[in-house]
Amino acid sequence: MRKMTSIIQSSCSNFFFEYETPRQVLVRNRRVAVVCRIIQLGVLSYIIGWVFMYEKGYQAVDTAISSVFTKMKGVSYTNISEVERIWDVADYVFPEQGDSSFVVMTNYISTVGQKQDTCPELPDGKNKNKCTSDADCDEGKYKRHMTGKCVTNTSTCEIFSWCPVEDDRQIPDPPILQTAENYTLFIKNSITFRQFKVVRSNLVESVDQNYINSCLYHPTTDPLCPIFRLGDIVERSGLNFSDIARVGGAIGVLVDWDCNLDLSIRHCKPNYEFHGLYGTGKNDKVEKPSLGYNFRFAKYYVENNVEKRTLMKVFGVRIDIIVHGRAGKFDIIPTLMAIGSGVGIFGVATVVCDLLLLYLLPKRDFYKSMKFKHTEVQDEKPALPPSQKEKELPKE
């Protein structure tokens, strides 16, 4: 009876004075033991080595909020049919205000003095838009706005449009602004890891004003210099400058921050990478339709009270500055999450060992008898008589 009372006591008030721990069988079997210890050590070294050391599972992770400012420098000189011309940054960068995505003009087709007027379409060379009489030129039949007249000397329909129409059947080759490869690009990038209250600029400690005035980015000798030669950018992305300068193309400049904030902030430095975009790069296996990059823009002016424009079809290198920032710092939550999951996997190791012990070893029946105790009662059978129950309890 003393025992029964103590049981009742324990279940009620002794919660704080009693501690339960699982009873275990110590199996003296070298084969099982070695296998299990190896499994357990494997799990342990996985958790410590891989999750903690390599993947830094003890760190909370934040991605960066970033802001980019760019500035091109350089001048080009052209001499087209004895007309000399100088191109500076206000002439060849679109848009002008230093966005993270911009275009450097390397080639163009300009159509000077367009005004709203009627003029014949250009023959496309394949006689697709050829006309022989006015009947071929129904008003509104095509995408362009036709007047319904067929112009005899060009054998094409007359249209109402900005005239004269642009002739972009031939792209200038070599590109007009081939010297654009010597332009330089200056990138200012500021990132913020909000969770860790860290603000960081790509002009890190070792990059001061003197260094910026003289340096040029090189992956091994000057990996932190924020000034890039346009030709180098194109080449490092796996493209050929002459090709891209002629028909245009897009390049992604990736500013990659992978910071371990458990170390000094000075080690948090950007890494620059260059990729060809839109299926022109070497990593891409698509069939590469739509090579090139071009757009049209117009400079408007008024001449003798008539609005005119100079239409430019611009081919160029489009640069997209893409910032990818990731920082890790020790934090108790992911640490405990990782440990908790690790303990869970430890449980899997135990299950595997038990299966080995209970189903594969020759002496499995013996181990089973050691590990398991059976309650003899079943729902179908009458329960043990109280007397027997009383007797069994003291045994324990």
Next chain:
Amino acid sequence: MRKMTSIIQSSCSNFFFEYETPRQVLVRNRRVAVVCRIIQLGVLSYIIGWVFMYEKGYQAVDTAISSVFTKMKGVSYTNISEVERIWDVADYVFPEQGDSSFVVMTNYISTVGQKQDTCPELPDGKNKNKCTSDADCDEGKYKRHMTGKCVTNTSTCEIFSWCPVEDDRQIPDPPILQTAENYTLFIKNSITFRQFKVVRSNLVESVDQNYINSCLYHPTTDPLCPIFRLGDIVERSGLNFSDIARVGGAIGVLVDWDCNLDLSIRHCKPNYEFHGLYGTGKNDKVEKPSLGYNFRFAKYYVENNVEKRTLMKVFGVRIDIIVHGRAGKFDIIPTLMAIGSGVGIFGVATVVCDLLLLYLLPKRDFYKSMKFKHTEVQDEKPALPPSQKEKELPKE
């Protein structure tokens, strides 16, 4: 004594030759057993079915870095008070260089020939800015720069400004460039999953140059065609083209990539969605202030040595191309994390079953006696005499 020695041995050198496994009671009770097996099967099927199959918990996940280039095509014809005019892409897209966010002009109020001068303010129609004498027009009183004169014939103050002032009291209706709905938009999108070193373009394998030349996006018949009719985009976002063309509006085109990289890369395809932005969409429950979208820009020119400008108040469809990329690929870490957590939840199942067994069943005392062994000693009591301790050990 032999036993004692073996214990000491085991605790020191036999770590590798001994394996411990918990002793367990096998409870022959259908009710408990069925409940517990069901709970365990539930947990197991949750882990396998939901975490592994549905949520792909065995995959590491990466979000995409992306780059977008856009190109509009199409021509509009207007005839305003007998002045014919053609609008092409250089006239109606802002900015011109093919950004991921741009505006297609659909309506405008133009004020031609503005120059720096003095002119009377426009009456606002509500007599709010009416003046009767110069005393009502204090210099610097209002936001505009007043000269201090009240102009008799308009009954408004004279201001120094770009004159004549813009009259935007009436928005042209129907919109001037209503035909903009037939313009087409071409989207080039390139995404990179850095973690998996995968580069992908929205011009996937089945989209070749021939297809692009002829196709038009349709959600069911041409879901991969990267060419979109402007009217379709507006309509699919739940808006009415005439409304949006008149006062302007913003639409988000979502390019959604959800890739399973355990399959062939060919199955990694974009999905296009269209949303009205800024509270004009049907999903938004806000009270919709500030409908419409407009901005002003100026074309500057010099006439007779006087700088003049044509001010345009542009209403248009603003398109924001938003890329959302997510890729999953098998990785050992998340797999083991999921398994580890799953084993942990298995532990919860066991706890629930034990509570059932030990507190709810009629024979709970019997099961308790099977499961628990008590150490009789307590700190308050004297420890068991050595003799008794010696006796108890062999029993085990």
Next chain:
Amino acid sequence: MRKMTSIIQSSCSNFFFEYETPRQVLVRNRRVAVVCRIIQLGVLSYIIGWVFMYEKGYQAVDTAISSVFTKMKGVSYTNISEVERIWDVADYVFPEQGDSSFVVMTNYISTVGQKQDTCPELPDGKNKNKCTSDADCDEGKYKRHMTGKCVTNTSTCEIFSWCPVEDDRQIPDPPILQTAENYTLFIKNSITFRQFKVVRSNLVESVDQNYINSCLYHPTTDPLCPIFRLGDIVERSGLNFSDIARVGGAIGVLVDWDCNLDLSIRHCKPNYEFHGLYGTGKNDKVEKPSLGYNFRFAKYYVENNVEKRTLMKVFGVRIDIIVHGRAGKFDIIPTLMAIGSGVGIFGVATVVCDLLLLYLLPKRDFYKSMKFKHTEVQDEKPALPPSQKEKELPKE
């Protein structure tokens, strides 16, 4: 034999009718018990308090897709050498269409009437580009395109360029458009949490058209007003408006959404923050090279059949609207993940207690004997004779 049969039965068909639960020792030791209960309660309160309450570990998390539209308002008046001029939004915002990143011009150096011509370089004041004879001016020697002539009256080389060359040696001080601090910025921001199908605008329920017409953002009195005074933005980012207006600077306006979607959507509101970018802010510890922000753009025109341009070197406040959206909502997967990990950490608590019990307590040998049962057999030794085995089984 009855027992043996039941074992075979159980292992085959009775899987569903048998339930196993670990046998445990209840240790009556206050010291151990109290320590262990405290550890367990600590783990439990960590899981409930920290993971669930504070970190909301029961929520699935999504980041926002966002779209931003901005609109500046305000007029400036300048009077430079008796030339009056009014600057409105079409004059001072770049780009004009209301992007999330734009520049407000606050100062400029304009060079009117540039044309392609030859003219002498400007002396740099340090005699670095001084020439005494034509020999100092080799064609192509420098970055600019030289004609090879030394101009006597300026003692600098003649270049072919846009002439006259820009003189940016002196930045106007005070800034020409100092009154820009009174401009206002209106921000429209729309965010989408795709996973939860929630669309939200920064014009929340309490921000209606009347409120927008009259309000001005203030962190405490009007935290939701989407209209900001430019001077306030600059000041709140820790910079001085006069400085930034003179040489330019970049400011990030962070629209921060941290939404708990388990509550009403009305509580999902934006929070605005202001940061100086590019190393000019107070939080940044870098050495601040490259202060300031400027870019050049040109307005082209044709005069007497000669293409001319007005070059503007623009200094201004660059505003980057950065949206950071994060929403959490109850989800079964992260809940179970957290619980599973928690149970795993519980296991760690048990291990710690066991170490205490088995290695540190004075009566550790007694507890060991209670917890562990030894299998006497080893691979090297002969197995127990069947008779003994039979005897041991009934004991259990």
